[in-house]
Every structure is written in C-alpha cells, then in structure tokens.
Amino acid sequence: MARRKLQEINAGSMADIAFLLLIFFLVTTTMESMYGISRKLPPPPDPNNPPPEIKEKKRNILDILVNRNDQIMIEDRQGKLSEIKEEVLKHVTNNGKDPNYAENPKKAVINLTYDRGTSYKAYISVYNEILKAYNEIYNREALRRFGKTYDELSKSQQKEIRKDYPQIIAESTPETR
C-alpha cells in the first residue's frame, strides 16, 4: 500500500490568528497602574465600650478646618493650603519649645474638620499636605539615624521611626446638612 505523504500544515494563517488574539488583548485589558493615598480607618465604635474622651491639652492639637467653600482655617486664623505643611512640621517637631505647639511628637494630634459640602479635592489636597509633612519628618529622621532615605530602610527601621512619630490625624464632620 502506498502511504500518503504527510502533508505539512499551512502556517500562513498563524500570523492572522495571533494578530486577532493580540488585538483582543489590547482592547480588553488595561495597563493603568493604580496610585492613591492609603489610609487605615479607625475601627468601628463599640456601643458597650465607648472610647474614653481624650482630654488633650490645647497645645497638642493642631486644628485644621476646611469649610464648604473649601476655605482653610489653621488654628484660629485663615490659612492657605501651602502653609499646612509648615504648620504640621512645626507642630510635630516642636518638642515643647513653642508653648503654642505640641509638647512632643507622640502627643501631637492633627484635628481635621470638614463640612459635608467640602469638595473631595480640597480634602485630598489638605490630607496630602499633612502627609507630606510627615513624610518629610520620616526622611529627615531616616537620614539622621541611618544615613539613608526612608524608602531605603528596612521594614523594622521604618517601623521604629513611625513609632516615634505616629500620625494621629483625627477627622470629624459637624452634622450640618
């Protein structure tokens, strides 16, 4: 019996098939990377066990208020967005020098108040500036203690710095609709 010669598979359409798949993946997938400000919310209040009212000295609290027109008040005077970073820096790293600012970094509280009508971008802007101040402190401390930037430190070294400069940011919204 004469055996039929094995026919070669025509690979000419391979490219077309691959192109088709390629275009499918181009259309249905995204490459965008997600950036954002990561935060941890305070745990839900326990009804049986309400948190103790914290009586902190006035000097340890830095009040930042954003009203419904996105105007900013720092302590009791009108302020600008660009001032927030300096104020927070001064407040947290005061270490008792100036009687109007915090006694030490562990006691420094940022009290952020905003209205229900405050815009999200104003909130993010203010928050960003507060974090910028803290990140600057972290970097400063990292350089002083370890001679490296904060990002280059190991997890435990970062934790050490964060423990000395806890970010205590209290948020509240007055119930006005």
Add this chain to the structure above:
Amino acid sequence: MSGHHKFKKKKEGGTPAISTASLPDIVFMLLFFFMVATVMRDTDKKVKVFLPYADQVQKLEKKQLVSTIYVGVPTKRYQKKFGKEPVIQLADKFATVNDIQAFILNERMARREELRPLMITSIKADADDKMGLITDIKEKLREVNALKINYAARKGDVSQNK
C-alpha cells in the same frame, strides 16, 4: 568555465519578497507581552471620575486584593435615569450607600480566607464630589471592618486641584 555559473546571481525579478515566516513569532511575542503586562478591564465606568491630584501617593500592587467603589456623576447616557448628582457605582451597577456593606461582604467571600484581612477598598471619587457622600461611605466601611482604604489619585501637585 563551468564552475563560474554557480555563483552567478539571478538577474530576473527585482527585490525578493520579504519572508513572513517569522511574523507569527513576532506577533506571538507581542501577544505574550500584553497578556503578562496587562490586567483585564474589570468594570466599565458608568460614572464620570476625574481623580484629584496628589503627590504623597503609593502604588497599589496587589490588584486582586482591591475592591473599587466609584463615586461620581452618571455619564451622559445614564443621566436621564439617575440624575446629575454624584452617585456610587459598585461593580457594574449603580448603588446607594446602603449597598456598600453587602458589596464588601461579597467581595470578601470571593477571596481565599488568608487574603481577606489584606483586602483594600479603593475609593475612586471624582475631584468635584462633596465630602458628605465620601464620609457616609467611610462610615459604612468602618461598620463592616473594611478599614484599609485607598483614595485613588493622580500623580501630580495638589495645586492642580482647581
């Protein structure tokens, strides 16, 4: 000489056709690149979200741990039905703040147990939204112990938040 004509070049036919034999390989290579480097588009957005700018941002690495809450004004074709005020979109559907907890619990069930404590809720809200709605969302998240949140932002200076 008989040896010479061996090396004689063909005169006929100008440029030879380019071989396309390697084309499938090239395309497959591209295909694999895109399969590896990209992720599936998960939802189509039904609300307009222009993220605010911020520069103290971190990159969200583990996308499988992220559940997203969109907040914004419905896009044009949904405005007749859902109005022009900012609303919440969960997965593919319009929702209210009261749907958030069910959504989060669902998202939790969809993941392996050891991953659940690591889950992050990404809030993708339009820059012009009001904080009232965002605060309500945060309260709901607190109640179901979904405490890790991420305010999605565009990399840039805050002065661009006009």
